[in-house]
Amino acid sequence: MARKDSQQSDTPSKQGRVAQVRQVYTAARQVDRTIPWWMLLAALGVIVVCVGVGVVVGHWLYALVLSIPLAFLAALLVLSRRAERAAYRSLEGQPGAAGAALGSLRRGWYFDQQPVAVDGARGARPEDMVGAAFVYRAVGRPGVVLIGEGPDARRGKLLATERRKIERVAPGVPVVAVVVGDGADQVPVRKLSTKLTRMKPVLTKEEVSAVNKRLKSLGGLRPPIPAGMDPLRARVDRKAMRGR
Template identity: 85%
Template sequence: MARKDSQQSDTPAKQGRFAQIRQVYRAAYQVDRTIPWWMLLAALGVVVVGVIIGLLLGHWVYALILSLPLAMLAATLVLSRRAERAAYRALEGQPGAAGAALGALRRGWYADQQPVAVDGARGARPEDMTGAAFVYRAVGRPGVVLIGEGPDARRSKLLASERKKIERVAPGVPVTLVVVGDGDGQVAVRKLTGKLTRMKAVLTKDEVSAVNKRLKSLGGLRPPIPAGMDPQRARVDRKAMRGR
């Protein structure tokens, strides 16, 4: 009886994982139509290598059987990578793309997907804020990172203003300015989290927490956009990509 209950409880979990993978696949396929071919190529590559090894050992049938689950794993990993790229591609050029990308930051960082400063298009809907400038803030062991996006003049003004605020509240803490875009000296949205995580650590974990608390005292901005802004609902969700 206990065994039956265990089997029944495992079934919904498996169904949930498969449903999640299907959801990720469908969303990614809308952006990247080559995903199924890459998945097939990865799976076939694993099977071919497995069979070759089996032929050399004289047990190709067993090798083929063993290579099938590995082929499925390889296809899932390829889906994860391609889906992540597709998600970033959907974000590029969208207002608030940097904020959505910050949601992929891992432990050790304090970052909000809401901007700390906005200039332009006040009172407009999110989809109408193409000409607006945004500044986002991330706090980690490298210090404080201000991420700006939008037109040069507005963005530069916002970044300078936010930097002064931070230097007043947390003097001595390194402040790094990063601009998201495809121009010279700018960082593509798909490379944003990678750049932040590769920065040199200068603060301890306790110092990061203390700096974050100080910056919280500045108060939060309530921009004219709904809470949890998510451009076209395109959010980088690493847990979904991994199938949890």
């Protein structure tokens, strides 16, 4: 009876992972129509290589059977990468894109996907957010990173104000400003998390935690900002890829 219950509980889990992969594929294909062709190319490439090796060693049939799960894994890997790119592409130009991109940061960072400062927002609808400036804050071993997006004048004032607040409650801690955009000296939203993780570490883990606690005293802003697509959620579940 216990074994039967275990099998019944595993079935919905597998179905859920398949549904998740299907959902990721559907959402990504709306942005990138070439995804199925890249997946097919990856799968065929793996099969050709495996069969070729099998022919050389004299076991091409065995190699063909072995290549099928490997081809499926390669297709899922391509889907994961292309879906992530599609998610970032859908974020570009949207208000609050930087906040959604912060969700891809790895462990060791403290951040909030809601901005700590907004200038120009007058409503909760996306069209009301166009032209507004946002500032987000992330704390890690490189120090405090302020991420700004929006028009230059408004963004610059917000960044300067937030820098003064941080220097008041956490003196001596490095404060770095990063501007999200496609202009000169700006970081595209798809490269934001990479930019932050490649910064030179100057604080210890204990210092990062202490600084984050100090910054919490500044409070935060909770405007009704429309959420964008989180690139992290656009990735394929690793368990689904392994077929567990």
